Amino acid sequence: MLRVSLGLVFAATASKALAKSNYDSHHLHNQHAPPEWPPGLLWHSSKGFGQCKCFPGDDCWPSQEEWDHLNETVDGRLIATVPLASPCYQSWDDYDDATCATLQASWTKPGTHIDTSSSVMAPFFANQSCDPFQVGKLPCVVGTYVQYAIDVATVAHVQAGLKFASEHNIRLVVRNTGHDYNGKSTGAGALGLWMHHLKDIEVVDWRDSHYTGKALSIGAGVEGLEAYVAADAAGLHVVGGTCPSVGLAGGYSQGGGHSPLASLHGLAADQILELEVVTAEGDHLIANRQQNHDLYWAMAGGGAGTFAITLSMKYKAHRDHAFSGMTLDYATTNVSADTHYEAINFLHTLLPSLTARRISVVWYFTSEYLRISPITAPQISAAGLKAIMNPLETKLTSLGIDYDATYTEYTGFLPYYNGTANPDQPIDVGIAQYGGRLIPRSVLTNAGTCQDLTDAYRFINERGAQFIGVALNVSFAVAGDVDNAVLPAWRDATIATVITTPWSFQKPWSEMQHLATLMTETLLPAIDAAVPTPPHCYLNEGNFQEPRWREVFYGENYARLLAVKDRYDPDRLLFRDRKHHYDDPLTKYHGHGEIVAQLLGLLKLLAHHISRTLRHPRRLVHSTSERSVRRQRSKASQASNPRSVNSFDILAAAPAAMTPRIHCVRHAQGYHNLSVANHSIHDPLLTPYGEEQCRELARTFPYHDRIDLVVASPIKRTMYTALLGFGTDLERTGMKVLAMPELQETSDLPCDTGSSPEELAKELDGKPVDLSLVQPGWNNKKMKYAANSRAIESRAREARLWLMSRPEKDIVVVTHGGFLHYFTEDWSGSDRFQGTGWANTEVRTYAFSASETEQAHLLETPESRQRRRGDDNKALDREEQAQLKRTVPAAQQQERGMGGGGGAARRSTAAKEAQQLQAKV
Template sequence: MVSFIAAGLLLTALSVASIENIPSKHGKAPSSAQDRSLAAASCKCYPGDACWPTATEWSSLNTTVGGRLVATVPLAAACHDDQWARYDNTTCTALQNSWVDPETHYLSSSSVMAPFFANQSCDPFLPESAQCVIGTYIQYAINVTSADDVSAGIQFATKYNIRLVVRNTGHDYNGKSTGSGTLGLWLHHLKGISISDWSDSHYTGKAIKLGAGVQGSEAYEAADAAGLQVVGGECPTVGIAGGYTQGGGHSALASKHGLAADQTLEWEVVTGTGKHLVANRQSNTDLYWALSGGGGGTYGVVLSMTSKAHLDTATSAMNMTIFASDTTQDAYYEAIEYFHSTLPAIVDSGAMAVWIFTNTSFLISPITAPDVPVADLKTYLAPFETKLNELNITFTSYYAQFDSYLNSFNAMFSPIEVSIAQYGGRLIPRSVVENNNTALTQAYRDINNLGGQFIGVGVNVSKAVVGDVYNAVNPGWRDAVIHTVITTPWSFEAPWSEMLANQRLMTNEMLPKLAALTPNGSAYLNEADFRQPDWKSVFYGTNYDDLLAVKNKYDPNHLFYAVTAVGSDHWTVEDDGTGKMCLA
C-alpha cells in the first residue's frame, strides 16, 4: 500500500496498482500486449499499456516529490457504487447541490469545471449504478512546492512517455488542464505573495509577485492592504498567473490599466527540458513575450509571475436590469443596440462593463469605473436611460461610489457559477459598433432566438491605454470594444446528445453570424469555442508562427499539450472513448 496526498491530506486507502488498472470512460483497453507495445510507439502511454509505469515506479516518483503524489479519486465517487466507496446519499446530495460552486472543485487535484471535458467519467447526477471511472480526469497529480517537483514530473513523463498537463484550480472552459492517462503538475498551493518596488527602462513603480496558485481574491486583498490594486479576473477564484494572464486576461480594471498580460514584468518558469529560468524584457525575452498573452500550458510551467501593481483609487460602479416582457421584442433589441452605441464613450473613460442578455432579460452587472466620480458615471449612462424612457421600458438601476477597488469589487460582483454552460466568443471591433451596429444587433437577436445567451465585456485595451508593453496578446484586442461571449446552457439532466448538439449549434450556426460581421477577426482564446475551425488565426492573430518558434525552442519535444494551444496540432486526441493522445 502506497501513501498519497489528496487535496492536502494523506490518503492511504488506495494502492497505485488499483489506480493504474482503472479503465477509460467506456472501459476500453488495448487487446493484447503486442497491440499495446505498437500503440506506445506513436502514442502517449496509457493505463493498460505495457509501457505504463508499475506501482513501484509510481511509488518511486512519490518518494522523489516528498510524498506529494496524488492518486486521483473522482470527486463524485460517493454518488456511485465503485472501487473507491459505496454510494452515500447524504454526501452525493451535498455534491449535487454544490456542483456549480467553484469551491467544490478547486480544492481537488483532478476535478474540472467544464462538464463537456469531464465527459461523464464520474458524474454525480447520473444514477448510482452508472460508471465511475477516472476516464478523462488526470491519473495522478504532483502537488508542486518547488521547481524540483516540476522537473521530477517532467523527467518522469518523458521517461515513460506520459501525457503531462499543468493545472491550478480547474477554472478552464476548454479542457486544457485535464486529459485521459495524464500526470498533472498541480500548482494550487504555490501561494506566495510579495510586494516590492520595480524599476527598469520600461516601468518604474510598485510590483506584486504571485505564486502560480494565487487566486484573484487573495491577490486583491494583499494589494488592498498595501493601498494598491492589481489586474485580475471578475471571478475571484480564478488563478492569476496561470492561463488567465498567459491567455491575455480581461478585468474590471482593463480599461484603466490594460489586460492582465499587459501588466507582466517577469516570469519564473520551468521549460519542457526541465530548465528553471527567469524571463523578462532583459533575459529570455522571447519566452517572456510568449507567456504574456500567447496562451497557457504549452511553453513551460510557470511557478510565479511578477506584475505591475497600481495605486488604489476610489471606484464608482452601477448595475441595471430590464425585462423584455415590459415591451415589444423590437423595442427591447433597439434598447440593446443603443446601449452598445454608448460603449465607446464609457470604456474610453476608463470604465469596464459586463452585461448579460437573452431574449427575455438584459442585465448590466456591473460597470466598474476606477477613478471616475459616480456623477460622471451617471452622465455616461444618461443617454441610455433617456432612450429607455423614450421606449417606455421600465428599468431599475443602482449607482454607488466606493473608497477602494476591492470594496467596489466585493459589493458589485456576484459569485460566478461553473459547470452551467458551453462557451464561444468573438472580439467585436469598435468600427463594427460605430458603423454596423444594426447588423450586429440583428446577429445577437438571431443567436438569442437559437437559444444562445450572451455575456458582453466592454473594454478599451488599445495601445493608448496600455502604453509600453511587449507581449503576444492577440492584436484583435487592441481595437475591440466588445468581447462577446456566447453560451449555451448545460443541463446534467438532459441527454448527453443534446449537449453535443448545443456545441455543434455554437460552432456551425451561432458563431458564424458574428464571424460574418468580423471577417479575419479574433476571439479571446480563454473564452472561445474549442472547435473554432480557424483557431490559429482567430485565437493568436499574426503572432502564431512566432509563438510556435518559441514553443519549439523551449519545449522541443512538445511535452506540454493543451487544447487549441500553440503547437497542439502536433498531437491528436482520440474521440473513440479512450481519449488517447497520438502523434498527428
C-alpha cells in the same frame, strides 16, 4: 525566485486542505485502487494511433514501484486520483449518499472543484468520467481526469514530474484552479502538476526601462481575490478577473485576461513583468524583457500550459483610488422583441465613448432580459457616472422599459469589488458551453454595422443562446509599453463577446454535442457574417471546435509562438504529441475537440453499418463498437501515412480546401551573386541587372490581379525584389510587403545575414513595408535561425504553417534559392546554380497538400510545372526526393557555409563550378 522555506509552508497547507475533504483526491499512501481502465476510452492513445503517449493498461505504463519511487522523490506529495464524485458510486470505497447529495447540490460552484487536484469545471472535457448525475447509468472512472498529480511545493517537484513524464512517455498537464472552459488543465492518462498551493504574495518595487513602480510577486497558485486583498493592504490594486477564484498567474494572465480594470490598465498579460519558470527540459529560468525574452513574450498572452511551467511572476500593481459602479436590469415581460433589441443596440453605440473614459462594462442578455453587471468607473463619482449613463436611462424610458438601476461609490478597488463587481454568489460553472469573438471598435462607431451586429445577437438569442459581453479598451494607449503575445485584435476591440449555450447534466450527451455544433456552424458564423473584419477570439473563451483556430486565437503571432514552442518544448512534453494532425502544440484542447469531431464524423459515416448502440455516442465510448471505430480510424490514418506507401503522396494528394496558393519567387541578382569573394558582403543590394530582372518579373508575372499578400525574407535583396516586382500591386491595393524572418537564407555567410531592425527600417524608410515581425535577434543565425538543416527545416515548416492559416487566396513569397528547397521540400535541380536549382526571379506556384496538414506540405501546380519544364514535368517521388536531399545538399551546404568547419577547400571547388553556372543565369 521561489524561496526554499516555502516548501514547508505549502506542505502544511496542502495536508490541511486534503485532510478536511474526505471526498478529495488521496495521497498515494492512502489511495483506493482505481477501477479498471475502461476498455475503449475516447482519448485512448497508443494502440490505435501509432506512436502515442503511454496509457494505463499499456505495457509501458509505469509500475506501482515506479510511482512509489516518484512519490518519494516529491516528498510524499504524489496524489493518485480518486474522482471527486466517487462517493456517489457504490464501486468506490468512500461511497456515501449524504456526501453525494452535497456534491450534487454544489457541483456548479467553482469552490467544489478548486481544492482537488483533478476535477475539471468544464463538463464536456470531464466526458462524464465520474459524473454525480449519471449514477446507475454510467460507471465512475478516472477517465479524462489526470491519473496522478504532484502537489507542487518546490522547483524540484516540477523537475521530478517533468523527468518522470518524459522517461515514461506519459502526458503531462499543468493545473492551477481547474477553471479552464476548454479543459486544458486535464488530460486522460496524464500526470498533473498541481500548482494550487504556491500561494506566496509579496509587494515589491520594479524598475526597468519599460515600467517603474510597484508590483506583486505572486506564486502560481494565487487566486484573484487573494491578490486583491494583498494589494489593498498596501494601498494598491491589480488587474484580475471578475471571478474571485480564477488563478492570476496561470491560464488567466498567460492567456490574455480581461478584467473590470482592463480599460484602465490593459489586459492581465500586459501586467506581467517577469516569470519564474521551469521549461519542459527542466531548466529553471527567469523570463522577462531582458532575459529569455522570447519565452517571456510567448507566456504573456500566448496561452498557458504549453511553453513552460510558471512558478511565480512579478505583476504590475497600481496605486489605488476611488471607483464607482452601476448595475441595471430589466425583463422583457412587457417589452416587445423589437424594442428590446433597439435598447440593446443603443447600449452598443455608447460603448466606445464609455471605454474611452476608461470605463469597463459587463452585460448579459437573452430575448428575456438585459442585465448590466457591472459598469466599473475609475475615479468617477457615482453622480458623475449617473450623468454619463443618462443617455441610456433616457432611451430606456422613452422606449417604455421599466428598469432598475443602481449606482455605488467606493474609496478603493477591493471595497468596490466586494460591494458591486463580485456578485453575491460565485459565478456558476458547468452550466454552459462557450464560443466567442472580439468585436472591433469600428463596428460600433458605424451605425450600419452596429445594427448588423445587434441583429446577429438577436438571431443567436432566438436560437436559445445567451450573450455575455465585456466592453473595454486595451489599446496600446492604455496598456502602455508592453511587448507580448496578446492577440493583436485585442488592441482594436471594444467588445469581448462570449456566446453560451446551456449545459445540462440531465439531458442526453448527444444534445450537448448538438449544441456544440450549433455554436460552430450557426451561432459564431452569424457574428462573422455581421462583422466585416476577419474573426478573432479571446483564446480562454473560445469555441473548442473553432475551424480556423490558428488565425482566430493567435492571428499573426502563431508562427512566432510555434517557434517558441519548438525551442522550449521540442519534444512536446507539455501534453502534445506532434505526430497527429489534430494535435496543435499551442491549443491543447483542439486535440480533444478535433478527435471528438473526427469521431463523430466517422460515426456518421458508419451509422449505416453499426447498430443502435450508436444512438448514444457516449456509450459507444465504452463499448466494443468504439474499438471498431478506432480501428477504422487507425486504418484510415495508415492509408494516408506517407511512410506506408511508395509514391510521394504529398505530390499526389489533392490540394487542401480553403488554403491559399503560394507563388514562390527567388530574389533577383544581388552583388554577392557575382563572385564567391562577394559572399563576404553583408546583406548586399541588387545589381543593376538584378533591378532589370525585377522589372521583367513585373512584366511577366501571370497573377498580378489575384495576389492579396506579399511576404518576403527581410534581407535587402528579397525586400527590393518584392518592392520592384510587385510595386504596382502594392500601390493599387495599399498592401505592404510583410517581412518574415523565417524566410531568410540558410547560411551564416555575411551575404546571407540580415541587417538589424533599425538599419533595415532606415534602408526601407518610406517604402510600403511592414517590419513588425522583424525583432532584435532575427539576424543572429542562432537557435531557430541557425545554419543547420534541422533548424532550417523547422522554420520552413513554421513559415508554411503560418501561410497555410492565412485568409488570403494568392500569396507571393519572395525568398532565397537555398531556402526555397527546404520550403518547397523539392530538391530537384538543386545543384543547377550556385547552391540552388532556382534561377534569379524564377516563379513557381504551389497549393497546400491536404495530407499531413501539420507539415503543411506544398504541391507545385500542374500549370507551374508545365510552365517551367514543358512536357518533362513528372514530379519526383518521395524516395527520389529523399535521395536528392541526402546527396545534393551536402555539397550545397558546404558551398553556402552551412556544415561548419573544414569546408574551405571543398567549398572552393563546388563554388567555382557553381559560379560558372551562375554566370549563365
